[in-house]
Amino acid sequence: MTIRNIATQPIPGQKPGTSGLRKKVTAFMQPGYLENFVQSIFDSLEGSAGQTLVLGGDGRFYNRAAVQTILKMAAANGFGKVLVGRGGLFSTPAISCVIRKTGAFGGIVLSASHNPGGADGDFGIKYNIANGGPAPEKVTDAIYTRTGTITAYRISDAPDVDLDAPGTHTIENMTVEVVDPVADYAELMQRLFDFDAIRALFARGFTMRFDAMSAIGGPYAKAIIEGMLGAPAGTVVNGEPLEDFGGHHPDPNPVNAADLIGCMSGAAAPDFGAASDGDADRNMIVGRDFCVAPSDSLAVLAANATLAPGYRDGLAGIARSMPTSTAADRVAAGLGIRCYETPTGWKFFGNLLDAGMATLCGEESYGTGSNHIREKDGLWAVLFWLNILAATGKPVEAIVREHWARFGRNYYSRHDYEAIDSAAADALVTHLRAQLPSLPGQRLDDYMVETADDFSYTDPVDGSESQKQGVRIVFAEGSRIVFRLSGTGTEGATLRVYLERYEADSSKHDISTQTALAGLIAVAGRVADIAVRTGRNAPTVVT
Numbered sequence: 001m002t003i004r005n006i007a008t009q010p011i012p013g014q015k016p017g018t019s020g021l022r023k024k025v026t027a028f029m030q031p032g033y034l035e036n037f038v039q040s041i042f043d044s045l046e047g048s049a050g051q052t053l054v055l056g057g058d059g060r061f062y063n064r065a066a067v068q069t070i071l072k073m074a075a076a077n078g079f080g081k082v083l084v085g086r087g088g089l090f091s092t093p094a095i096s097c098v099i100r101k102t103g104a105f106g107g108i109v110l111s112a113s114h115n116p117g118g119a120d121g122d123f124g125i126k127y128n129i130a131n132g133g134p135a136p137e138k139v140t141d142a143i144y145t146r147t148g149t150i151t152a153y154r155i156s157d158a159p160d161v162d163l164d165a166p167g168t169h170t171i172e173n174m175t176v177e178v179v180d181p182v183a184d185y186a187e188l189m190q191r192l193f194d195f196d197a198i199r200a201l202f203a204r205g206f207t208m209r210f211d212a213m214s215a216i217g218g219p220y221a222k223a224i225i226e227g228m229l230g231a232p233a234g235t236v237v238n239g240e241p242l243e244d245f246g247g248h249h250p251d252p253n254p255v256n257a258a259d260l261i262g263c264m265s266g267a268a269a270p271d272f273g274a275a276s277d278g279d280a281d282r283n284m285i286v287g288r289d290f291c292v293a294p295s296d297s298l299a300v301l302a303a304n305a306t307l308a309p310g311y312r313d314g315l316a317g318i319a320r321s322m323p324t325s326t327a328a329d330r331v332a333a334g335l336g337i338r339c340y341e342t343p344t345g346w347k348f349f350g351n352l353l354d355a356g357m358a359t360l361c362g363e364e365s366y367g368t369g370s371n372h373i374r375e376k377d378g379l380w381a382v383l384f385w386l387n388i389l390a391a392t393g394k395p396v397e398a399i400v401r402e403h404w405a406r407f408g409r410n411y412y413s414r415h416d417y418e419a420i421d422s423a424a425a426d427a428l429v430t431h432l433r434a435q436l437p438s439l440p441g442q443r444l445d446d447y448m449v450e451t452a453d454d455f456s457y458t459d460p461v462d463g464s465e466s467q468k469q470g471v472r473i474v475f476a477e478g479s480r481i482v483f484r485l486s487g488t489g490t491e492g493a494t495l496r497v498y499l500e501r502y503e504a505d506s507s508k509h510d511i512s513t514q515t516a517l518a519g520l521i522a523v524a525g526r527v528a529d530i531a532v533r534t535g536r537n538a539p540t541v542v543t
């Protein structure tokens, strides 16, 4: 085995977005593309010599090849040990769990999350730090800077490791341990939730359908829900991770998980439905004929947290991303705790969790999690719901309706305009920003503008600042419109329009969401001049 220095040149555009570097698989497979980025990660780390790295991905196309390359580069860059999931697999939450449990130096997650897989799909890579969470902006900025000056990368010419053979292997002076990707995570879940009560619930005939969308959530859901909790075989569907996710778009929302939504309707519908995404950090919760909005799910979990053993002592605080509805804020106010509002990107929750300021976190983009790890966690949210269902004996819909009756309902929807022209998207945002000073005090149809700004955030723990995190127009009585451009897409730009209206009166909690928001949708279209600037008369996806 020899370590080789391979000359290379900077490749433009290797800038991490909302969550790591995401590009088309074809971009990643260009000579040196992955290697440049990985070397830039390693060059940006201090004190990694002899340390342990955790490595794995969601099993999408190119996962195995990328794992082999990264193992050889880690050995050439002086790491002491790499813990890699069997088959090169790890869900994102499980990597976070294993980094924390083993005291590893950090981890590399190979995933483009909810983006489609396969040879024509997307690939992604993300570095996680020692707390188990995504690297903060100062680290990702340093990595990006390095990609612009790189001249060589280091790699061993050792043969490939047998990723399907659990146990210890060696590359140069580095140990490679192929581990069970599920075990540590399953053990953690067992400590947080009342597995006896959930087992008893299934034993009483409670039925569930968990759609893993042919992604990495399958092995975890099968081991825990069918294995440890005794749900009948077949409860987990699409449970085998496939390189192209079996053609699924593994983004668990009512549009992409239409099959699950269909199964949750009618007399034969199971009591409870759930889905997770490509890397198993997102979740969707469904009752019979009833979808739970992610922002509501966060609020319900927070309001019922003490039913789960891991949260029996209550919550220190709640955190949500800025575009997420303010339903959680109302629960926090009721509990007398703080609700923090952060920019979009799970990495912004890390400091609040580390400092013990927040216990639960959540986002409108089907992400929920807590201080048990430093990533959002799809199966965790599903188990939390199961724990609540077991403890209360009530159906999903009743739990949400009772929540609305107590706290009011935040009608909420996100409209995405995908793959629009990037220049047009930038111009739309510029047009919005130009209006900000004149909007407060204006009446837009039925809505009086209270404040309008481009969200900026000062991290209360380390004082770091993040500017231009989304244009928000806040109206009287708790209605909001937020506009931002996605940081995870790989084609053109995606405009996200987030719409929210608060309704305290429980006799008005039965309106369909799009009808309840129709007035705000019209205002958003006009203020941002969406149809003219994007050339689209309707959003691509409405969730």
Ligand code: G16
Binding pocket: 018, 019, 112, 113, 114, 281, 282, 321, 344, 345, 346, 347, 363, 365, 367, 485, 486, 487, 488, 489, 496
């Ligand atoms: C990532 C981030 C989330 C964010 C989501 C969508 O999730 O961790 O915080 O909400 O992307 O971001 P954007 O609106 O910029 O596309 P994931 O599941 O894709 O890793």
